[in-house]
Amino acid sequence: MANYVMYRNTTLGHALQKTLDDFVHEQQIPSALAEKFMATFDKSFNKVVSTKPKNKVTFRADKLRAYRYCDNVWTFLVEQVDFKEVFDNRKIERVKIVACDGSNKALTTM
Structure with a gap:
């Protein structure tokens, strides 16, 4: 794997x-x-x-600057992002999000 x-x-x-x-x-x-x-x-x-991680975070972005999909990996560049946790809220100017497919199927085909 x-x-x-x-x-x-x-x-x-x-x-x-x-x-x-x-x-x-x-x-x-x-x-x-x-x-x-x-x-x-x-x-x-x-x-x-x-x-291990059990925390859940939600976010809302005002602008999606760019996105890419390559080799089962998504990359998003977003601006003016509001992150909301249970006890904390934060506004961040720019965020890069990298999301990979965590399923066993995706990992075994690489």
């Missing part, structure tokens, strides 16, 4: 990648082990994100 690697672009993903790069550079671990570690990170992050 394939895993999405977009979570590598998070703060946690960047920190992990930098640490592994330092270990490889200092010859403390081989690069193959670092790659395997990142693959495990991808698999674990995808599993946790699909099962």
